[in-house]
Amino acid sequence: MLTLKECDILVVGGGGAGVTAAVLSARAGAKVALVSNDPVGRGDTCIASGIMANGIINAADNPQKFIRDLVLCGEYLNDPSLVSLLVERSGEAVEVLEEFGMVFRRDREGRRVPIPFPLGGHSVARSLVTLTEGNQIGNALRGALYGSDVEVNEEYLITDLITGQDGVVGALGIDLYSGEFLAWSAKSVIIASGGCGALFAPFTSNMRSNTGDGFVLALEAGADLRDMEQAQFIFGISHPESLIGVLCGEPASAGYFGRLLDRDGKEIIKNPGKKTRGQVAAAMAKTISSNKVGPHGGVFLDLSKNRERLGPIYRKVLSLSRKSALDVVRFAYGEREAGCEKPWEVVASFHYHPGGIKVDEQCQSTVRNLYAIGQVQGGLFGSDRLGSVSLTELFVFAKIVAESAVEKVMNMSQPYVDTKKVGKIVESRRWAMGKTGAFRPVELKCRLQKLMYEKVGPVRNGVSLEEALRELACLDDDMKNVSIPSRQDYNTDWIDFLQLQKMIVLARIITRCALERRESRGSHVRTDYPKRDDARWLKTIVVKKDGEEFALHTDPIEHAWRDIESPGLMEQVPARIQGFFVSNLPGGLLRRILKKRLGGFVREDQH
């Protein structure tokens, strides 16, 4: 017998976006249920670096500059209304979090201060930092949840959204502990399920639970997706095998003097510390495809010149932005590498999916009563994102969706869920249980991950993408020939199978879109079309449900931001002068300047 529960708002996802939307909606009076496939308060939020771009808190900053940084990085694919919302309301992210119990780093007077450097592609210093990276945010989220009336469902997997005459009316899920199905009737469903790193595992910095199921749930319910070809890669550990892909840095980690080298010690890109994630990934793609990689398939991030010029304070700066990166480098490579004396062999590791579910200013998708926030939402970042804005995005849009969804559900009656129809879905999802075919689902999962990284990953071109589509069709066939034990409790093979069903659909979507976009833009890097082509490709690719399949079309970009240009020569003068001085000043003076800028920022006991 299928259990059917009722709520006003069902939130799918237990990371930063999901928990915040759930808590704020419940406080506003809605009856909220939250479903998470991991224990709550985790997701990528709890393993983030804990750096969060804030509102305009720096005298040198203004909203136009923030917008320009976002649009230049997203290479014009950004949705203008979402960008405006983020910039306008970015200051609210920190307020929401600190109200939950977070504490961001402060100056001696107790005021919040940004890290005194522009990081991750920002032109101005506007990012706050937590005390202990993302896990502190995870703790604050769990605290807020414990103190709320939200019905918490941890380690449940949502398999389907239930639709009715009037859009989405609920969802169907599985209790992973018992294998029982459970359905919710919900006036609104908010998807906050994060990204899709599991498609590229182990070459990803994401949590294992980021299987990208939210994109497919939404599409199957009839919602449009956009910019699905985009895939951001940054630096991951190259060995040992257990740690491949774990995040160890991003272009900004290279600092002023860091170099990125190929096997022969040749620089693959000048000044990587000043480049966007997309530009650095493109340089890495070129090196990988010309096979000039190290013994573990990576390129070499050499930070030794920073250390020589700046001394030990350089490591303070590094650990300020991500201490755990140095920890994992020490664990994987050794003490001298963690001391930045020896270069790190790094691989391109999948970090973030800028595309996703297409939404309006209320975060509502193209299907009624279905909302999307966080990484699973598309449009905000266009084709690539800056560092430290994804945390801001989570809390700003969680707040926006809570406001708009709560107001709406208060005037709605509980939607009708056709239990007969749901029973049929349950049957179809149970189909594979007890099959005794040739393949264990995990074998197929590994095949998918390998093919996605090699053919649709940092290096992609027409040939590799066509091959990928053929292999994906084979995988689809092999999914009919699986072997899964017939058991209810935490049936790992069955969970793999259910996740894999959606992962294959998502892989096809990403591959089709990547094949369609015959240019390189943002985090989408094609080796056969290495240049951006504004004449043909100033448009977004939209994915629409089409019967049991999906279809693509393009929407042109028409907004005024097409006029936003990269900083002109005159504007670059101060940065160039600064760069010149930094490169030529004696080390001692540099160190003193750096110390002064850091001021009270690095705690006394860390010196």
Place this chain on the structure above:
Amino acid sequence: MARHEALQETAPRCETYDISLESGETVLGALGYIYENLDSTLAFQYGCRFKGCGLCTMIINGKARLACMTRVEDGMELSPLNHFPVIRDLVVDRRALTRFLRLHQLHLTWSKDKELASVFQVPSPYEKLAGCVECLACMSECPSFSLGSKGFGGPLTFVKLAQLHFDPRDALDRKAQAKALGISTCLECEIKCSCPLGVPIHKIAIKSLL
């Protein structure tokens, strides 16, 4: 490795896997290898693969550790954490923890002084406690903790209480709460709680609440 079938209520059986790996690999890496190549019925929980999420904690050679930051060695023995119901194999019931923590008001309860909303300082012990990821290693090692008893909070609860105690924005008397949750038990305890991530459970959290 201990294999549990909790739903069938049978006693755990011991299973041995013989694998060969490069040196430097982690216990989690070994479990992944077994799962992918030998036995995909093996249930274990993990998330980030290094130190970030606290989901892969298990008993390794008799001590609660994170599998992602423990290097694999010959002859290792693995079993699920103590004091939590086992769901299957190495997976324990984390929902029980959420239910338990929800009972004890372990969230920031704002004082009336709204001045503190944006300008305030936290003392350095706060920062030292903020790195807890709820990996449950301390709860598993604690000789006095049990989920069923309402009387004793356990080290994780005390870490959370101490954090709130050091938070200038919090309005509740966390020392009194710790007393009610039996922190005096820790006075007589021989084990000085240790944390895989270096959170000073005994030295700061418990001492500051006593």
